[in-house]
Amino acid sequence: MRGPFVQDKPIYIQVRELIEDQILNHQLKEEEQAPSTNQLVEFYKINHATVSKGINSLVDEGILYKKRGIGMFVAVGAREKLIEKRKATFVEDYIVKLVQEADKLEIEESDIIRLIKKVKRGEHHEH
Incomplete structure (x- = not known):
């Protein structure tokens, strides 16, 4: 495994936070396509189920949404939701x-x- 991962936090949460951070710092904008599960698996050399769990938690919270057959996209209002969550x-x-x-x-x-x-x-x- 490579990448910015630390031992004291589940990797799926760290995958999720990587995407959240990209949204917060404007690397990923609303309606832009997010990295695919396969791209993240390949880049970070981590388990597919781990990446999926992180991505799916963002979908469940309305930060990302799926376009069938195309991929994951950043939802409108995602950055504001993340700011409120992190401020809390x-x-x-x-x-x-x-x-x-x-x-x-x-x-x-x-x-x-x-x-x-x-x-x-x-x-x-x-x-």
């Missing part, structure tokens, strides 16, 4: 952990905000 988990996945760690390290709220602004500007190196 953003606080829990990132902000809560950030605040908890900052509290352990006794980093003040104003310092957290200053550090976030530095990172956003591309000035990552804080010692």
Whole structure:
């Protein structure tokens, strides 16, 4: 197996997130054809059932839709749906952990905000 896959998350979820990310960063636009299951299997050298499970979960959520005999396409409104879904988990996945760690390290709220602004500007190196 190759590709950007990590061990601590099911591969079908990672396949799904790869496609979601392509939609979010405008690589795949509404009504454009998404990579086929076979293309993903070939490119990443992973099991067909794994790829299908990831793709089908996107179909179930209305992010992709099938055109019979042609392939999978990005649904209208898919990007907005993904943004809303990811925003909902953003606080829990990132902000809560950030605040908890900052509290352990006794980093003040104003310092957290200053550090976030530095990172956003591309000035990552804080010692």
